[in-house]
Amino acid sequence: MEEISIGLVGAGTVGGGVVKILHKRKDFFRKKLKLPIKLARIADKQLSLLQDLPTDDAICSADAQDVLQDESINVVIELVGGTTFARKLVIEALERKKHVITANKALIAEYGPEIFECAEKNNVSLYFEAAVGGGMPVIKSIREGLVGNDIFSIKTIINGTCNYILTRMTTEGLPFDTVLKQAQQNGYAEADPALDIGGGDSGHKIAIMASLISGGYVPFNQINIEGITSISKEDIEFACELGYTIKLLGIINKNSEDNELDVRVNPAMLHTDHILASVSDVYNAVLLQGDAVGQILLYGKGAGQMPTASAVISDVLDVSRNIIGGNEIRIPTDHYSSSNMIDLKSINEITSRYYLRFTVKDKPYVLASISSVLGKQNISIASVIQKEGYSDNSVPVIILTHQASEKGIRAALSEIEKTDFIKAKTQMIRIED
Numbered sequence: 073m074e075e076i077s078i079g080l081v082g083a084g085t086v087g088g089g090v091v092k093i094l095h096k097r098k099d100f101f102r103k104k105l106k107l108p109i110k111l112a113r114i115a116d117k118q119l120s121l122l123q124d125l126p127t128d129d130a131i132c133s134a135d136a137q138d139v140l141q142d143e144s145i146n147v148v149i150e151l152v153g154g155t156t157f158a159r160k161l162v163i164e165a166l167e168r169k170k171h172v173i174t175a176n177k178a179l180i181a182e183y184g185p186e187i188f189e190c191a192e193k194n195n196v197s198l199y200f201e202a203a204v205g206g207g208m209p210v211i212k213s214i215r216e217g218l219v220g221n222d223i224f225s226i227k228t229i230i231n232g233t234c235n236y237i238l239t240r241m242t243t244e245g246l247p248f249d250t251v252l253k254q255a256q257q258n259g260y261a262e263a264d265p266a267l268d269i270g271g272g273d274s275g276h277k278i279a280i281m282a283s284l285i286s287g288g289y290v291p292f293n294q295i296n297i298e299g300i301t302s303i304s305k306e307d308i309e310f311a312c313e314l315g316y317t318i319k320l321l322g323i324i325n326k327n328s329e330d331n332e333l334d335v336r337v338n339p340a341m342l343h344t345d346h347i348l349a350s351v352s353d354v355y356n357a358v359l360l361q362g363d364a365v366g367q368i369l370l371y372g373k374g375a376g377q378m379p380t381a382s383a384v385i386s387d388v389l390d391v392s393r394n395i396i397g398g399n400e401i402r403i404p405t406d407h408y409s410s411s412n413m414i415d416l417k418s419i420n421e422i423t424s425r426y427y428l429r430f431t432v433k434d435k436p437y438v439l440a441s442i443s444s445v446l447g448k449q450n451i452s453i454a455s456v457i458q459k460e461g462y463s464d465n466s467v468p469v470i471i472l473t474h475q476a477s478e479k480g481i482r483a484a485l486s487e488i489e490k491t492d493f494i495k496a497k498t499q500m501i502r503i504e505d
Contacts, residue, residue: 076392077112079139079170080130081161082151083121086175086202087114089381090149095126097385107392113139140164147391149384150174159183166190166198171400173387175202175380181276181292184283185410192406197394199387204277205230207379208372210358212386214284215403221362223285226324227504230277232354232374233261233268234300234320238308239352242317247305260354271299271320271337278322281358282335285324287407288414290335296419298338307429307499310457310470316341316427317349321504332417340504341427420479425454425503428481430469430488431496434461438493439469445487446473449480466495472503 078094080087094111101107114127115136122132131138136152139145140161148165152158155178162179165172167190174180179187180200191198201211214223229235233255240251252269255261267273275297282290300320311318318341325334342349347369351357356374361367373379394402432438443453452474461467473481485498 075108075110075112076147076395077110077142077145078147078149078388079113079115079142079145080111080149080151081115081136081139082149082153083114083116083118083125084151085377086380086384087116087149087151088121088125089377090151090384091125091127093378093381093385094388095128098128101389105389107389107396109388109392112145113142115139136161140168140170145170146395147171147173147388149388150176151384155179155182159187162187162198163190166194166196169194169196171196171199171391171395173199173384173391175200175384177203177273177276177280181279184280184408185289188405188408189410192401195401197391197401197403198405199391200280201387202380202383204280205356205358205370205383206372206374206376207382208356208358208370208374209383209386210281210370211284212390213360213368213370214281218360218362218365218368221364222326223360223362224326225361226278226281226285226322226358227348228278228281228322228356228358229319229348229351230322230356230358230374231268231271231274231320232356233265234271234274235351235356236260236354237269238300238303238318238320241303241305241308242312245305245309248301248303269299269301271297274320274322274337278324278335278337281322282324282333282414283408285326286333286414288412289408289410290333290414290416294416296336296338298336300339302499303339303501304499306468307427307501310429310468311341311427311501313457314427314455314470314472315344316503317344318342318501319348319351321348323504332415332421334417334422336419336422338502340502342504346504420477420482422478423475424478425475425505426473426481427499427501427503428471428473428485429499430471430494431466431498432469433493433495434465434467435493438467441491441493442469442471442488445484446471449476449484451476451480451484464495
């Protein structure tokens, strides 16, 4: 058959990796896999990025329209990032009946229905393996490898920046701000790290996974997202003393008893025996639980040039096989639409165990007062630690609860923080078993 022509828009970090792999593996793809793939065009405003890349005979230019308007291009790879120009680029490529591959998690999470509906209308496909988990085959595992399962639980450490920060805080006993600066110096955190440390990056990825396992559209803007900026050195130390470690988790729980999905991102305490507790530094992990396979763990680097480029290449091969096989929409995505929105469980409706750190005045009856308010909300105490006081005459009181309702915890904390013995905002961290 005629060659499958690829157009790449965006030759930055990941795009450069894609060019390198296509150059290195092209003979294998053509001769062993019988896939006549050709990188025909590359577009990037910074043409200097292409100088040291093995572009072979690809036509290079600074204008993305050169890729879009080339009728011979079968597949467009979008690696420019963002949700403005990239959105227009993807929509135009789909409308020109070109298959699209993207690593753009924000684009999929925030504008998924519009994009997938456009792909469906034009009888072309949209692939996005690299949007979640870098080199880990998360999307392919959910959509294909585990398609015979009802996946009812996902717990994931899916942001390397946050995991690096929490790991360094744990192993070196350093405060958050110090470790954040180290992460920026080492290239693990952006100059503006808000999307990472605020939980938004994890939120984009968890929204995509939740949509896939629910068979509908999980709106990103309805997910409860909490970052790690409030996690202190003291919380890390107390967690370790209690036999726990703190991680930023993306959580999806599907309950067969109701139609609502529990989808959220928040710091969580994991017992040191938990399989995710040992995931450290910039590594990611996705723990899936299906009704047939039980637990499956995917582990690896969730970002970086070559891991992410590897995921893009896997999509290139999938789309190429679809084209050759004459089944260009092999995996239907029509369920991912605004008319098929999934109801999410309110954060107030969840139940969990909780770690509570109160900073109180060092005086009698404080613990009794706290216990009384918790009791009124049917919150049972599992253990209590009261440490020696700080220099400002305050004392940390740490309470671990049994299973309790989020609504009850929030009501109790609201009442307790109105009392005259509270000296600082109370820390609340959910405990995941």
